[in-house]
Amino acid sequence: MSAPFNAITADRLRKIYETPSGAVEAVAEASFDIARGDFVSILGPSGCGKSTLMLMLAGLEPATSGVATLDGMEVSGPQTEAGMMFQDPTLLPWRSVLDNVLFPVDMCRTITSEDKTRAETLLRMVDLWNFREKRPRELSGGMRQRVALARALINDPRILLMDEPFSALDAITRDEMGLALARIWDKSPKTAIFITHSIREAIFLSDRILVMGRRPSRIIEDLRVPFARPRDPSVEARPEFNELYLHLKDKIHRTNSPLH
Numbered sequence: 001m002s003a004p005f006n007a008i009t010a011d012r013l014r015k016i017y018e019t020p021s022g023a024v025e026a027v028a029e030a031s032f033d034i035a036r037g038d039f040v041s042i043l044g045p046s047g048c049g050k051s052t053l054m055l056m057l058a059g060l061e062p063a064t065s066g067v068a069t070l071d072g073m074e075v076s077g078p079q080t081e082a083g084m085m086f087q088d089p090t091l092l093p094w095r096s097v098l099d100n101v102l103f104p105v106d107m108c109r110t111i112t113s114e115d116k117t118r119a120e121t122l123l124r125m126v127d128l129w130n131f132r133e134k135r136p137r138e139l140s141g142g143m144r145q146r147v148a149l150a151r152a153l154i155n156d157p158r159i160l161l162m163d164e165p166f167s168a169l170d171a172i173t174r175d176e177m178g179l180a181l182a183r184i185w186d187k188s189p190k191t192a193i194f195i196t197h198s199i200r201e202a203i204f205l206s207d208r209i210l211v212m213g214r215r216p217s218r219i220i221e222d223l224r225v226p227f228a229r230p231r232d233p234s235v236e237a238r239p240e241f242n243e244l245y246l247h248l249k250d251k252i253h254r255t256n257s258p259l260h
């Protein structure tokens with residue numbers, strides 16, 4: 001059977017958290033299809049349900065109703081095939097950088113020499129080759145996130161789910177991480193969902209941007225980013241970049257305002 005064109009689908013995904021103080025409707029209804037190879041960012045005001053949506057797609061939080069699929073398979077539990085990155089890199093402190101990158105392989109089978117070669121290639125790509133034998137505590141925050149990126153790619157996943165992976169980093173390191181991710185993308189495009197609060201980061205990295213409205217949230221904007229790849233940071237100086245930036249900023253501001 002040939003692979004489906006849409007790598008990720010969400011069909012009326014809804015999430016209500018039951019809490020001691022009552023029900024919280026985190027996501028009212030999210031529906032979208034993501035084509036194979038597209039890099040899609042999700043923007044939206046704080047607390048609108050972006051992480052909840054991601055957790056439902058990753059199979060880490062069950063949807064109250066609706067259906068998600070990854071690579072044509074309905075999501076009904078943790079999606080081990082997808083690469084994942086979160087705000088916190090969650091590295092194992094007693095393992096070396098190289099062994100942290102190999103951890104997802106170690107979890108499911110015996111590590112082969114090909115796995116080691118791939119881990120080494122990835123560490124070169126994220127510029128951490130010289131740190132492969134170090135422990136996480138010896139690395140900066142940006143370096144730890146680069147280890148997490150290499151780890152997310154170790155199984156060469158077709159789908160990558162990233163929830164604010166760079167948000168704890170300083171602005172310069174964050175830009176460098178964005179560039180590193182864009183370069184990796186140029187070499188080996190994957191289907192990705194990337195949650196961020198940075199409109200500039202979303203435009204620079206994405207083929208398409210979805211905006212979620214205020215809770216209980218829905219997708220209120222879905223647009224394509226018109227810049228060819230590979231992109232370099234000079235794209236930010238283009239008038240179209242700024243127009244898109246202002247459009248998205250206005251959209252998020254309006255949804256965040258109690259007057260709208």
Ligand SMILES: Nc1ncnc2c1ncn2[C@@H]1O[C@H](COP(=O)(O)OP(=O)(O)OP(=O)(O)O)[C@@H](O)[C@H]1O
Pocket residue numbers: 017018019024025026044045046047048049050051052053215
């Ligand atoms: N496990 C949980 N139990 C109860 N309520 C939750 C839980 N997780 C999230 N929520 C609530 O669901 C809503 C959406 O939270 P979520 O973390 O998905 O938003 P977000 O858009 O990712 O926020 P931010 O941009 O600030 O990270 C919030 O009101 C939050 O308090």
